[in-house]
Structure formats: C-alpha cells, structure tokens
Amino acid sequence: MKTAYEELLEIYEEIQLLNSISGVLYWDLNTYIPPAAVNYRAKQFQYLSTKTHKLWIDEKISSLIESCEKDGSLDSFQIRNVELIKRSFDSRTIFPTELVGKLASQSNRTLEIWKKAKEKKDFQEVLPNMEKLFQLNVEAAELLAKSKGMNDPYNALIDRNDPGFSVDSLGKLFDEVKSFLVPFVIRCQDSDVKIDRSFLSRHVPRAAQVKMVRDLAEFLQYDSSSNKANGRIDEVEHPLTIGCGYGDVRVTVKYHEDHVLSAFLAGAHECGHAIHDLQGKAEWYNQPIYRVSSPSFGESQSRLLENVIASSEEFWTFYYPKFQKATNGAFDDIDVNKFYSALNAVTPGFIRIQADEVTYILHIIIRFEIEREWFAGNITTKELPQIWNEKYKKYLGVAVPDDSLGLMQDLHWYSQYYGYFHGYGIGDIISAQITNTMSKKLPNWSDDLKEGNFTHIKQWLAENIHEKGGIYDGLELVKHITNEPLSTKYFTNYIEKKFSKIYNLK
Numbered sequence: 001m002k003t004a005y006e007e008l009l010e011i012y013e014e015i016q017l018l019n020s021i022s023g024v025l026y027w028d029l030n031t032y033i034p035p036a037a038v039n040y041r042a043k044q045f046q047y048l049s050t051k052t053h054k055l056w057i058d059e060k061i062s063s064l065i066e067s068c069e070k071d072g073s074l075d076s077f078q079i080r081n082v083e084l085i086k087r088s089f090d091s092r093t094i095f096p097t098e099l100v101g102k103l104a105s106q107s108n109r110t111l112e113i114w115k116k117a118k119e120k121k122d123f124q125e126v127l128p129n130m131e132k133l134f135q136l137n138v139e140a141a142e143l144l145a146k147s148k149g150m151n152d153p154y155n156a157l158i159d160r161n162d163p164g165f166s167v168d169s170l171g172k173l174f175d176e177v178k179s180f181l182v183p184f185v186i187r188c189q190d191s192d193v194k195i196d197r198s199f200l201s202r203h204v205p206r207a208a209q210v211k212m213v214r215d216l217a218e219f220l221q222y223d224s225s226s227n228k229a230n231g232r233i234d235e236v237e238h239p240l241t242i243g244c245g246y247g248d249v250r251v252t253v254k255y256h257e258d259h260v261l262s263a264f265l266a267g268a269h270e271c272g273h274a275i276h277d278l279q280g281k282a283e284w285y286n287q288p289i290y291r292v293s294s295p296s297f298g299e300s301q302s303r304l305l306e307n308v309i310a311s312s313e314e315f316w317t318f319y320y321p322k323f324q325k326a327t328n329g330a331f332d333d334i335d336v337n338k339f340y341s342a343l344n345a346v347t348p349g350f351i352r353i354q355a356d357e358v359t360y361i362l363h364i365i366i367r368f369e370i371e372r373e374w375f376a377g378n379i380t381t382k383e384l385p386q387i388w389n390e391k392y393k394k395y396l397g398v399a400v401p402d403d404s405l406g407l408m409q410d411l412h413w414y415s416q417y418y419g420y421f422h423g424y425g426i427g428d429i430i431s432a433q434i435t436n437t438m439s440k441k442l443p444n445w446s447d448d449l450k451e452g453n454f455t456h457i458k459q460w461l462a463e464n465i466h467e468k469g470g471i472y473d474g475l476e477l478v479k480h481i482t483n484e485p486l487s488t489k490y491f492t493n494y495i496e497k498k499f500s501k502i503y504n505l506k
Contacts, residue, residue, distance in 0.1 A: 027234075038108075057097070103133075161419050430478055
C-alpha cells in the first residue's frame, strides 16, 4: 500500500509531465510554429493549463498534504518536498480554473500580437490585448494578496515568486545599488579613458555567429550537438531558456549581424540557466526539491556565466584568437585589450539585453518601479510608453527612439512574467556574492579560464549550488553558500574593482 507521501509525489510527477509538454509547445511557439497554427496553439495551452490547475486544486492533494504533515516518520528532505507542494497548492487553490485558462490563452495570444507589433513599431496594435492580460494578472494578484493577508497585490506576486523578498526589501537593495551606480557611471564617462566601440558593429554573418554560439556552449559544456545532447540552440525574437523535460533544456538567442556580441552574451546567459537546470540531482527530477525555489537566484547563475565568465579578461585572453578566426578576420586589426575594453565599456543605452554590466541593473530598477506603480493603479497601461521613456531619460540620459526599442523590447509583460523583472537585478547582486565565495574556495578559477578550462568552475557550481535545488529558498541559499545574508557590498566592490581598472579610476 502506498503512503500518502508516495501518492503525493505521483500526482506531482503527473503535473511535471504536463508542464514538460507545455514546455515543448512553448519552444515550438517561439521557434518553428506555422503562423496559421497560433490560434489553435492557444487552445492547446488553455487545455493543458486547465488540466494542470485541476490536478493542483484537487481535494485529494489537500488530504494527502494533511496526512504528510501528521506523518512523524518523514525526514527533513521529504518534509521540504511536502512544504514546496503545499506552497504551490496554496497559491493555486485561490485561482478559479476559468481564470487560469484565460490567463494561459490571453498571454499566448498577446505574445503573438506583440511580435508583430514590435516589428511594426506600433504599441497601439498590442495595447488592447495587453490591457486584457494585465487586468487578468491584477485579478490573480488581488486573489493572491487576499490569501496571504497582504494589502499590496504586487507584494504578493513578489512573495510568490521569491519567498523572503518584498517590495520594501527590493526597494532598499536597489536604492543602495543606485546610490553607488549613478555617480560611478558619471566617473567612468568623465574618465580620460575614451573607449572606441565602433568596431563592435562590424558585419559578422549569421552563419559565423551560429558557430560562435555553439563553440561557446561547447566551452561551457552545454551539449547541443553530440549524440547524447541534452540541449538545442535556436533563434527567437527574445532569448530565453525552455525546459522540455528530463535531459531536455533548450537555449534560444537572437542574431544581429551588426552586433556580434548580442547573441554571444545571450548564449552565455541562457546556457547559465540551462546548466543550472541540467546539473540538478537526477534522482530528484520528479520532486519539487529538484527545482530552485527562487527565480532571482536562478538569474544569478545566468548572470554569473554572462558577466563573471564570458565578459572577463581571463576568458577573452584565452578565447580571442578563436573569436578572430571565427569572424573570418573581421577583428584582426583589433588587439585583445582594445576588444575587452570595448566589450565592457560603460555606455548607457535603451536596450536591456545589450546593456553593459554597470548600467544593466538601472534597466531593471526602471521596470521594477514602473511595475510597482502599475499594479498600484498609479499608471495606466496606455501611459506605459510615456512613463518608460521619461525614466530612461532620467536614469540613463538616453532618448528612446520608438516603442519597439522601448516598452516593447521585452516579452515579459506580453506573457505571464509579472513580478519577475526584479530577479535580473537581484541576480547580479547574488552572483557577485557567490563569486566572492568561489574565489576563496576555488582560488585558481580565473587562471583556469585563461587556459580555456571551465571544468573546475562547473563542478564547483554543481556541488555547491546546482545540486542544492530547492532545499532552501533563495535568500537562505545565499546564506548557506556564502555564510552571510545577501548584501550589495560584493556587487559594488566587484563593479568598482573591474571598471576602475578599465577606466583607470583612482
């Protein structure tokens, strides 16, 4: 006879199977789906979401959770699994099945309209559907807040995505970073060191960039090409990583022939997500404890590979000759030092995914502040372009040329990623603190990079981070790894040390 715990995990496994099917459909939606199939795909998503939701809210789960909570024989590992399932159950039982289906259908419909509107640079084309999607998310957030005894729906979204974080704690962390970054950006811009970046826009054919991204993936030991591959690399409008089942985590990028580093660094970022997922303990896969319980922490792993590894001086010392060869001599007249400085130049702009490492978090703060006011009812959906452009002028000193390069540059608000943007910024802060610890525990990691060796770094990440899965919530995991609470000091120290060297700051 099966125990309540075993029955509970069986239901969870079925839910994960449905999620994996949705993952494959979502990957196909973003890559190769025929245009005529989009409307029916929305119905498929609605069916799967409704089916999954019904499994989650079934009274049987409630009964099994209750039985597990009374079972004194469960160990700490099993108790954590029950806790994570209960957390998901509690957050879903408040949502009517009809609302879940509408959210799934409307988000996928809005996403497809966004793709066309972005190409036309016409926000008005997607506005009606975006308003519908936002209102559905507000409805869900209000129900969530009520269930948590919170007055702020946006705070409830943050707590659901990142337990332990709140609007106030995020605001405090971002204010600390902002107070350092604003004057530091000015110091870099006022420096006597003037960095030429013009050569980065040299034409590099798509075919060459495809090979480069695959070479980078091979360096990072993300297998997308062997007969035992557990990944793929494809092109989409907006880069993302999509889990499609056990041993199947797919990476996507966007190639720009006049911006060679865009796809390359996006590849490093998405490989960070994929490797994090793939390095979980295999025997945990069909259990909630396999998955990291904090998106912000997940972002720390992608930002670590994108910035600390793929944008480092050590990596380019090794890789630059290969890069010159891969680009068919387009950069033969540029030495590695000049290239490294150009790669890391502090250049305030209006595109988040092309932002330099210093100003990137300011893009996140803008989104966090807008989203906070939007959910509070202080901003309407139709006002978003104006507010967005005003903040970019104020924070980064740049004029956004059109909505395609402004409000419509990210897919998040046209999909279901609300209360999510802050994670990219918190990911940078966590990444710096983890890097500080890695430098103590693995002091030769930067020397390994110079020699083209990523093995020891990957192993350290697996043993100390990736294999921990969801044992801890994000903030607890940071403390477990680094032996201290999350702090902005490691991020500001890291930025100051790296970029003071580049800009010869005293």
